[in-house]
Amino acid sequence: MLKKTLLCLAVLAVVCAGAVLAAPKPGGTLIFGRGGDSVGLDPAYETDGNSFMICDNVLEALVEYKDESTALEPGLAESWTIAPDGKTYTFKLRKGVKFHDGTPFNANAVVFSLGRQMKEPKLKFSGKAWEIPAQERPPEYWVSMEMDKTVESIEAADEHTVVFKLKRVDAPFLANLGMDFADIISPTAFLKNPKEFVRNPVGTGPFKFVKWVKDDQILLEKNTEYWDKKAGPYLDKAVFRAIPENSVRFLELKTGNIHICQFPNAADIPLAQKDPGMKLISQPGMNIGYLSFNHTKEPWKSNTKLRKAVAQAINRKAIVDNIYQGQGQLAKNHIPPIMWGYNDAVPQVEYSLDKAKALLAEAGFPEGKGLDEITLWCMPVARPYNPEGLKVGVAMVADLAKVGIRARIVSFEWGTYLKRQREQPPDMDLFQLGWTGDNGDPDNFLAVLYDGMASSSVRTQWQNSEYHSLMEQGRQTTDQAKRAEIYKKAQQLMYDEMPVIPVAHSTQTWPLLKNVQDFKLHPTASIRLKNVWLEK
Numbered sequence: 001m002l003k004k005t006l007l008c009l010a011v012l013a014v015v016c017a018g019a020v021l022a023a024p025k026p027g028g029t030l031i032f033g034r035g036g037d038s039v040g041l042d043p044a045y046e047t048d049g050n051s052f053m054i055c056d057n058v059l060e061a062l063v064e065y066k067d068e069s070t071a072l073e074p075g076l077a078e079s080w081t082i083a084p085d086g087k088t089y090t091f092k093l094r095k096g097v098k099f100h101d102g103t104p105f106n107a108n109a110v111v112f113s114l115g116r117q118m119k120e121p122k123l124k125f126s127g128k129a130w131e132i133p134a135q136e137r138p139p140e141y142w143v144s145m146e147m148d149k150t151v152e153s154i155e156a157a158d159e160h161t162v163v164f165k166l167k168r169v170d171a172p173f174l175a176n177l178g179m180d181f182a183d184i185i186s187p188t189a190f191l192k193n194p195k196e197f198v199r200n201p202v203g204t205g206p207f208k209f210v211k212w213v214k215d216d217q218i219l220l221e222k223n224t225e226y227w228d229k230k231a232g233p234y235l236d237k238a239v240f241r242a243i244p245e246n247s248v249r250f251l252e253l254k255t256g257n258i259h260i261c262q263f264p265n266a267a268d269i270p271l272a273q274k275d276p277g278m279k280l281i282s283q284p285g286m287n288i289g290y291l292s293f294n295h296t297k298e299p300w301k302s303n304t305k306l307r308k309a310v311a312q313a314i315n316r317k318a319i320v321d322n323i324y325q326g327q328g329q330l331a332k333n334h335i336p337p338i339m340w341g342y343n344d345a346v347p348q349v350e351y352s353l354d355k356a357k358a359l360l361a362e363a364g365f366p367e368g369k370g371l372d373e374i375t376l377w378c379m380p381v382a383r384p385y386n387p388e389g390l391k392v393g394v395a396m397v398a399d400l401a402k403v404g405i406r407a408r409i410v411s412f413e414w415g416t417y418l419k420r421q422r423e424q425p426p427d428m429d430l431f432q433l434g435w436t437g438d439n440g441d442p443d444n445f446l447a448v449l450y451d452g453m454a455s456s457s458v459r460t461q462w463q464n465s466e467y468h469s470l471m472e473q474g475r476q477t478t479d480q481a482k483r484a485e486i487y488k489k490a491q492q493l494m495y496d497e498m499p500v501i502p503v504a505h506s507t508q509t510w511p512l513l514k515n516v517q518d519f520k521l522h523p524t525a526s527i528r529l530k531n532v533w534l535e536k
Helices: 002-020 049-058 107-115 140-144 187-192 246-254 266-274 304-313 316-324 353-362 389-401 414-422 443-450 465-476 480-497
Strands: 029-034 063-065 072-074 077-082 088-093 151-158 161-166 207-213 217-222 237-242 278-284 287-293 328-330 374-377 407-410 430-436 500-513
Touching (some): 049 207, 049 237, 072 077, 246 266, 266 278, 304 389, 316 328, 316 500, 430 443, 443 480
Antiparallel strands (some): 088 161, 217 237
């Protein structure tokens, strides 16, 4: 009897293991429901997640982040070395890789892809050189990360070796090269029509770009000649549908018209849990949703007490409780608590109407008198760090009214919102934005988002010399413990000056159909479909 029982258990274990380790099945079309359309598809010039999720599947970089992690692994570079002085990085590239247009991936393509972003390119090609066209607009990531102050030159030492020589030590440099702005594109495809490349990207990734119907869908198809034969792709096609309304997007999932629902309403998550045809995946978000002031105009630029009055007048906890509904955490810092360098000693911004009124009076605007009606710009689409920008804005406007500050909501289509906000127009007073970390480094939040002295591309445009100095120190210090202390000082300074109001860190929880296999959320919010397959 015992032998029979053990035999049954053994058979059951094999069956269960077989179910868990089922071999991926090729074929099928996956439909991804997202909150908004892409802005553009040239990774050097975009900053939004809806653009990058397409790039994540069509293009690749020298290094990659591992699944569900920001640890680095080889990408288009199979190995690399760093000189002892920290100023020379040498990458050995994979051989036999081709772009989707059939042209070879090589060192010249790397020099071209990153060199085109340099203000004053110092480049060396191997053999025939590509001519770098003039930039039509600033490459926002490259500029905001001060890459021109970091990169001295990029050289193709031979067909499969690239050497980066730096002007200074830059601690996050290698991690930065895994970001979308560092994706490698086909120079041939780009030079055929530089203006059109933004709508027709050509890379080496597991999927090829096929078609873009603006504000509707983007179609990708399997790259049958993908270089990594061990890892898919398994899907024949992938469709990214833009469905702005969260509730409509969830209904499309429920009826089987999409396979994955990005950013559902918090109230829809319990419904997904009860639905036999759905499952949920979840991960703590490496993100921040914030409300910033327009630091290019008065009174926001210099009146710290007014900024603090606004911060204390907004009931952020009520916003997180009522709008995030269990999928958000009240923020007190501008990096998430899961990130190294987080300063837990910084106090939470207190909600107090009395203190807000007192600060408002000290700022020169008792009961709001003397302060014209202000504008509060609200995001029109759901983002990882803010599920419903307009609802959040309505709550903020109501809170400000309680202390005498009159505010009205302004919003635009997503691409227009990003473009107009980048221009820092005088009719913008407060604006919502946020960030999902690109590489797991505090520099990617604290410097890229808030150091206005680094670049005019930094969207908050707060200019503080002490803060700028801390960001410089953080980049040029390689000891992580010392860097952590630098970033802790920066977080305290932000609390003291209140240039930006932290609102929330959100948890990513998405529903998907049960037949979707091996889809994983990533801390950087990358959407990776290379290993995803559909159970028949």
